[in-house]
Amino acid sequence: MDKDLLEILACPKCKGELRLSADETELRCAACRLIYRIEDGIPILLVDEAEPYE
Amino acid sequence: MPLPTKKRTREQFGRVAAKYRCSADHTDLEDLDLLFSGLSPEAGHRVLDVATGGGHTALALAGRGVRVVASDLTPRMLREARTLAAETGAENIEFAVADAEALPFSDAAFDRVTCRIAPHHFPDIRAAVKEITRVTRPGGRIGIIDSVVPGDPALDAFMNGIEKVRDPSHVRSYRNEEWLEFITDAGLVPLQIASLWKTHAFPEWVARTGQPKAVQREIEQMFLSAFPLARQTFRILTEEGRVVSYSDEKIILVAKAPDASPAR
Numbered sequence: 001m002d003k004d005l006l007e008i009l010a011c012p013k014c015k016g017e018l019r020l021s022a023d024e025t026e027l028r029c030a031a032c033r034l035i036y037r038i039e040d041g042i043p044i045l046l047v048d049e050a051e052p053y054e
Numbered sequence: 055m056p057l058p059t060k061k062r063t064r065e066q067f068g069r070v071a072a073k074y075r076c077s078a079d080h081t082d083l084e085d086l087d088l089l090f091s092g093l094s095p096e097a098g099h100r101v102l103d104v105a106t107g108g109g110h111t112a113l114a115l116a117g118r119g120v121r122v123v124a125s126d127l128t129p130r131m132l133r134e135a136r137t138l139a140a141e142t143g144a145e146n147i148e149f150a151v152a153d154a155e156a157l158p159f160s161d162a163a164f165d166r167v168t169c170r171i172a173p174h175h176f177p178d179i180r181a182a183v184k185e186i187t188r189v190t191r192p193g194g195r196i197g198i199i200d201s202v203v204p205g206d207p208a209l210d211a212f213m214n215g216i217e218k219v220r221d222p223s224h225v226r227s228y229r230n231e232e233w234l235e236f237i238t239d240a241g242l243v244p245l246q247i248a249s250l251w252k253t254h255a256f257p258e259w260v261a262r263t264g265q266p267k268a269v270q271r272e273i274e275q276m277f278l279s280a281f282p283l284a285r286q287t288f289r290i291l292t293e294e295g296r297v298v299s300y301s302d303e304k305i306i307l308v309a310k311a312p313d314a315s316p317a318r
Contacts, residue, residue: 005123005148008100008163012156036158042132044151045158 001038011036013047028053059177060127060153063223067107067128069264085199085250085306086114089168092246092308093197095120099165104154104186105172109135109147115168116144123159125152155181162191170199171304174217174227183240190311196242201227202249202305204287212284213302216276221263233305242309250304253289256297 001024009018011029018027018036027036027043034050036043095101097119103112105126112124112135124147126132132149139147152158154169155178167186176182190196201217203210210229217224228236230247237244256277260270277290277297284290289301 002148004121005150008123008159009150010158010160010163012153012158015160018158039129040133042129042136042149042151043158044129046127046151046153047156 001041001043009043009045012045013050059175059223059225063175064128066221066223066263067126068130071108071128071130071134083110083114085252085304086111086170088248088250088306089170089197089199089308090114090118092248092306093166093168093195095166100163101166101168102157102159102164102189104152104157104167104169104182105175106135107131107170107172109138111168111170112147113139113142113144116147117142120146120166122147123150123164124148125150125154125157127151127153155185157185157189159189161188162194163189165191165194166197167194168197168199170197171201173198173200175223175225177225179225179228179236180239183236183242187240187242187311192311193313194311195245196309196311198233198307198309199304200233202230202233202303203227204303205229205231206283206287208281209284209287212276212280213288216273219269219276220260220265220273227302230305233307237307237309241312243312244307244309246306246308248306250306251289251301252304253299253301255299 011018011032013032016031018029020027025038033053035053036045036050095115095118099120101115101120101122103124106112106124109124112122115122124135129151136149154176167190173179186196203213214227260273274297280290291298
């Protein structure tokens with residue numbers, strides 16, 4: 001995942017920071033407790049498709 | 055939030071993604087020259103292309119040495135755009151699946167934001183313009199191109215009626231005055247408003263959205279039975295009972311984000 005892009009990405013729900021997982025397969029918003037998956041190198045940044053986590 | 059429209063949009067464009075990558079109407083870039091003259095994208099700028107579709111605008115921007123982020127609601131459209139980018143060797147372009155009404159970017163992240171021939175699909179246009187404004191830096195510029203309809207309500211209803219039959223994800227093509235209102239209500243300052251009439255070869259245009267032949271025939275019938283003012287305004291050309299072409303108007307709008315963020 002491109003670092004330049006990561007720098008400006010934000011959670012589509014709260015506009016807060018997203019954190020890239022170590023294996024670069026997902027982005028997490030700690031405030032909303034949501035996981036956005038990265039598919040084929042393209043992040044899917046849709047609130048409706050995000051997975052909640054505990 | 056009328057979610058069903060977005061679902062329809064994704065289904066619609068997931069099905070026909072490749073047709074948009076090759077579409078004559080989307081690869082004819084005369085309108086982009088007009089847009090770029092007001093937008094003035096500069097090398098090194100960070101530019102977002104919202105609802106990039108086949109990626110034509112994003113690629114034209116990449117060719118100007120800016121760093122482009124291309125977003126779209128439909129993952130398949132982005133994969134098509136990426137294919138196109140790979141074919142042209144463009145490297146300064148990144149992709150993100152995003153909803154125009156809830157953009158996944160931090161405030162003021164971009165120097166320029168473009169959105170071409172897409173806003174008529176947005177269920178909540180005001181929300182989208184607000185989001186586009188939010189991610190543009192103070193003093194940055196926004197460039198929009200979309201189909202518009204004439205002020206006459208009958209002509210408006212005629213063209214929007216046809217578009218809805220042709221493409222179930224069509225929400226509304228607006229009037230120029232409506233666009234001006236969306237822009238100014240979002241706190242943007244209009245810099246350039248231009249208009250371009252575009253002629254569409256009917257057979258390709260009607261087939262592009264992947265509708266069954268019966269629906270295509272229905273659309274042709276709507277054109278053939280157009281009232282005189284519609285026939286004249288949209289330059290509907292027929293030959294031996296078949297529609298050859300018609301024209302519609304595009305607005306090419308450039309606006310500026312206020313220099314300082316208003317107090318929140």
